[in-house]
Amino acid sequence: MAKVKNWHLGRDMEYVYEENRPKRQWSIVFDLNKCIGCQTCSMACKTTWTSGKGQESMFWNNVETKPWGSYPLGWDVKVLEKLGHQEWKKHEPYRGKTIFEAAEPTETTVHFFPTDEDWMYPNNGEDDCTGNVSHGTHLNLPHDQWFFYLPRTCAHCTYPACLAACPRKAIYKRPEDGIVLIDQSRCKGYGECVRSCPYKKSMYNPYTRTSEKCIGCYPAVEQGYQPMCVQNCIGKIRVMGFINPPWKARKDNPVDYLVHQMGLALPYYPQLGLEPNIYYIPPIHANREYLTQMFGPKVDDAIKQYKKIKDDPRTQGLLVLLGSTDRIMHSFDVKHGVAYGYDEKGDEIVSVPVIEHSYERPRYDSKYEAVRNNTP
Amino acid sequence: MCGSCTNPFVQIYPRTPLDRIFDTKGDIEVIAGVSNKLADLLGESRMKEMWKDASGEGVHVYLQNIIDHSANLKGYHSKELEKKAQEGIPALVNSRTYPRYSSLEQARSEEKWHTKSGRLEFYRPEVEFIDSGENMLVYREPVDSTPYEPNVIVAKNHEAIRPKKPSDYGLRESDLSVENRQVRNVIKTGPALLNTQHPLRLKLHTHVYHTPKYRHGAHSTTVDTDYTSVWFGPFGDVYRHDKRMPSVVEGYMDINPLDAKALGVEDGDYVYVDADPEDRPYRGFKPTDDFYEVARLMLRARYYPGTPRGIARTWHNMYGSTIGSVQGQKIREDGLARSPETNYQSMYRYGSHQSATRAWLRPTLMTETLVHKGMFGQGIGKGFEADIHCPVGAPREAFVRITKAEQGGFENQKLWRPAALGFRPTYENPGMKTYLKGRFIHG
Numbered sequence: 001m002a003k004v005k006n007w008h009l010g011r012d013m014e015y016v017y018e019e020n021r022p023k024r025q026w027s028i029v030f031d032l033n034k035c036i037g038c039q040t041c042s043m044a045c046k047t048t049w050t051s052g053k054g055q056e057s058m059f060w061n062n063v064e065t066k067p068w069g070s071y072p073l074g075w076d077v078k079v080l081e082k083l084g085h086q087e088w089k090k091h092e093p094y095r096g097k098t099i100f101e102a103a104e105p106t107e108t109t110v111h112f113f114p115t116d117e118d119w120m121y122p123n124n125g126e127d128d129c130t131g132n133v134s135h136g137t138h139l140n141l142p143h144d145q146w147f148f149y150l151p152r153t154c155a156h157c158t159y160p161a162c163l164a165a166c167p168r169k170a171i172y173k174r175p176e177d178g179i180v181l182i183d184q185s186r187c188k189g190y191g192e193c194v195r196s197c198p199y200k201k202s203m204y205n206p207y208t209r210t211s212e213k214c215i216g217c218y219p220a221v222e223q224g225y226q227p228m229c230v231q232n233c234i235g236k237i238r239v240m241g242f243i244n245p246p247w248k249a250r251k252d253n254p255v256d257y258l259v260h261q262m263g264l265a266l267p268y269y270p271q272l273g274l275e276p277n278i279y280y281i282p283p284i285h286a287n288r289e290y291l292t293q294m295f296g297p298k299v300d301d302a303i304k305q306y307k308k309i310k311d312d313p314r315t316q317g318l319l320v321l322l323g324s325t326d327r328i329m330h331s332f333d334v335k336h337g338v339a340y341g342y343d344e345k346g347d348e349i350v351s352v353p354v355i356e357h358s359y360e361r362p363r364y365d366s367k368y369e370a371v372r373n374n375t376p
Numbered sequence: 377m378c379g380s381c382t383n384p385f386v387q388i389y390p391r392t393p394l395d396r397i398f399d400t401k402g403d404i405e406v407i408a409g410v411s412n413k414l415a416d417l418l419g420e421s422r423m424k425e426m427w428k429d430a431s432g433e434g435v436h437v438y439l440q441n442i443i444d445h446s447a448n449l450k451g452y453h454s455k456e457l458e459k460k461a462q463e464g465i466p467a468l469v470n471s472r473t474y475p476r477y478s479s480l481e482q483a484r485s486e487e488k489w490h491t492k493s494g495r496l497e498f499y500r501p502e503v504e505f506i507d508s509g510e511n512m513l514v515y516r517e518p519v520d521s522t523p524y525e526p527n528v529i530v531a532k533n534h535e536a537i538r539p540k541k542p543s544d545y546g547l548r549e550s551d552l553s554v555e556n557r558q559v560r561n562v563i564k565t566g567p568a569l570l571n572t573q574h575p576l577r578l579k580l581h582t583h584v585y586h587t588p589k590y591r592h593g594a595h596s597t598t599v600d601t602d603y604t605s606v607w608f609g610p611f612g613d614v615y616r617h618d619k620r621m622p623s624v625v626e627g628y629m630d631i632n633p634l635d636a637k638a639l640g641v642e643d644g645d646y647v648y649v650d651a652d653p654e655d656r657p658y659r660g661f662k663p664t665d666d667f668y669e670v671a672r673l674m675l676r677a678r679y680y681p682g683t684p685r686g687i688a689r690t691w692h693n694m695y696g697s698t699i700g701s702v703q704g705q706k707i708r709e710d711g712l713a714r715s716p717e718t719n720y721q722s723m724y725r726y727g728s729h730q731s732a733t734r735a736w737l738r739p740t741l742m743t744e745t746l747v748h749k750g751m752f753g754q755g756i757g758k759g760f761e762a763d764i765h766c767p768v769g770a771p772r773e774a775f776v777r778i779t780k781a782e783q784g785g786f787e788n789q790k791l792w793r794p795a796a797l798g799f800r801p802t803y804e805n806p807g808m809k810t811y812l813k814g815r816f817i818h819g
Binding site: 046051056068085086122128133356367368375 | 482617
């Protein structure tokens with residue numbers, strides 16, 4: 001076991017391999033306040049990557065309703081239950097154990113293996129709210145009864161449990177972008193990655209007899225384009241970019257800005273110890289204890305920050321850039337009411353007005369001899 | 377070409393270079409085909425000439441015609457719109473403002489409202505409305521979907537509300553039969569209504585059953601492919617572990633867990649849903665009819681804490697059963713509810729959400745007297761107009777009885793698996809209870 005730095009936990013932790021951060025790290029930020037659970041991302045992924053034999057029930061990207069939804073069934077409940085109650089005080093490093101630290105001496109992680117049947121109802125729990133709604137119920141913040149949608153891809157973790165557990169060393173993390181891949185020619189389908197990944201984002205294909213997972217759409221990323229799930233998000237809730245660790249954070253990097261500069265976006269289940277690289281702007285209407293369990297004790301500050309966006313044109317500008325370009329934005333700026341996204345060379349790839357303007361046309365267009373009407 | 381007055385963009389779907397996979401035809405080709413045939417049969421050559429450009433590049437003639445006669449599109453060229461669309465650029469619909477505010481011209485008093493008086497009207501002087509007691513704003517109970525006396529006008533006595541009484545139509549005051557209660561005008565106050573009962577409560581009907589549109593689909597788009605179907609609700613399973621499933625997905629009814637328990641229904645059980653037996657699932661049915669099982673609705677019950685007690689819901693986007701689909705289940709080895717003759721695939725084992733619902737044709741619908749905006753343009757129309765003055769009553773609701781049909785589990789399991797394992801509302805295992813409270817992390 002090596003000592004590695006996990007900034008999500010604010011402390012060092014034990015991991016199988018030495019700390020070896022990639023040159024840059026693939027990352028997605030999701031604004032959960034805007035996800036409507038339409039599954040367009042799931043379909044974009046499915047039709048691109050997993051329409052083959054043995055992949056029928058496989059969704060590298062899925063959206064589940066929280067708290068009742070889960071794919072595979074009960075994945076996070078089971079992992080948290082195996083790990084047991086853990087302590088994490090506000091503004092302090094995580095005191096509890098990670099899945100690596102809590103593992104039995106002969107094991108790499110605290111784990112469980114989902115059965116075939118656990119994968120069978122991908123939308124189990126859809127739209128179920130926490131408790132009974134009765135006549136006269138009305139809305140407060142946070143809501144008395146609530147649910148939210150949690151879109152999930154592989155988190156291409158800094159300390160992947162799949163990679164740590166693979167007995168064949170078939171899993172590797174690419175130094176150029178941090179994407180974690182399973183080498184299909186080395187994989188023998190032992191399923192140790194399926195067992196160890198606490199997020200259950202490594203999946204077994206009974207036809208090829210190998211394990212498969214989200215590949216971060218690396219062929220698109222290599223060309224400077226965002227993954228299919230991000231490009232196709234109709235709610236414009238996602239942005240893919242490259243995240244730096246906090247000691248190298250850049251204010252003009254969209255992901256760094258949301259995660260480090262503003263503290264708006266948080267990793268999910270950071271206590272598991274993988275330093276996952278998908279980040280969520282937490283939903284402001286859900287129960288705070290539940291959100292703390294999922295996103296850690298910084299969730300209160302993130303929500304406080306979110307509520308200030310109405311007075312913050314720069315953050316507003318970045319949020320309207322989400323979903324406004326298929327290209328990967330390496331930096332952004334907001335000037336004179338317009339938000340701009342730039343590629344790696346600093347060339348402009350997109351510009352969007354922060355507030356959409358209204359226009360009025362003349363009632364009669366003499367050039368085209370047309371009457372313009374709002375009730376046609 | 378795709379556009380509507382509620383969508384700010386107009387776009388022409390760019391032509392694909394790929395050949396059609398199946399022998400399908402576009403709408404205009406179908407119309408042209410029919411018209412060509414009629415031309416031959418009737419010896420009327422104009423019917424052929426009308427559509428002579430309907431295939432290939434000539435289709436732009438017709439698109440341009442639509443554009444030229446549309447106030448808010450006039451000025452565009454269809455070929456340019458297609459070229460732009462190929463690059464992913466839509467064009468704006470040139471309504472008076474962007475974004476479009478409905479009725480802007482009327483709200484600013486530039487133009488009149490599309491009513492008899494040209495003003496906003498909150499009263500209806502037409503005789504049908506006076507006779508129905510709806511000449512002023514009143515609330516009416518639904519004709520069917522209420523636990524109380526149906527179709528009651530809920531109001532205090534008012535001298536201007538003078539509907540024709542049941543006796544004026546030669547009906548008994550107490551006649552609540554399914555057809556006659558559509559036209560029954562009885563006025564009651566709110567508190568008096570609450571002391572009444574729907575006649576079907578005596579037959580153990582308990583739930584208002586509504587069948588609204590699903591939020592992420594139009595028509596059947598949510599279930600048109602297997603991969604979208606498996607996301608349609610909580611019972612989608614692409615491998616159909618439970619071979620009773622009619623498809624990779626199946627219809628279900630959301631019901632409050634406390635209601636379900638009172639009815640002896642577990643989460644995931646199959647239930648029968650029966651509406652008024654006077655006319656549903658069809659008039660004059662006998663339980664011994666062969667067709668009865670095809671028409672009677674059976675589907676999964678899903679515990680859904682988000683629906684209030686007394687209300688149940690099924691999304692209406694699913695393909696219903698047919699004689700063929702029910703036969704398919706019985707004779708196909710895989711048990712799919714798919715017609716052996718046509719391959720029609722049902723998402724229900726028996727019946728459909730429409731087994732419980734019907735249209736209600738109230739006298740105030742589809743009148744010959746009501747004035748309204750014309751379908752196209754700014755003119756005024758009178759009487760029936762498609763999409764404007766049509767029956768809207770409550771064809772998607774019913775008052776129903778729910779009874780358990782089969783247990784939800786399969787292979788000798790009593791309970792549906794997610795419930796049996798403690799991951800469903802009211803069945804929570806200890807880990808789930810801790811998880812819901814967020815207690816796995818403490819400060």
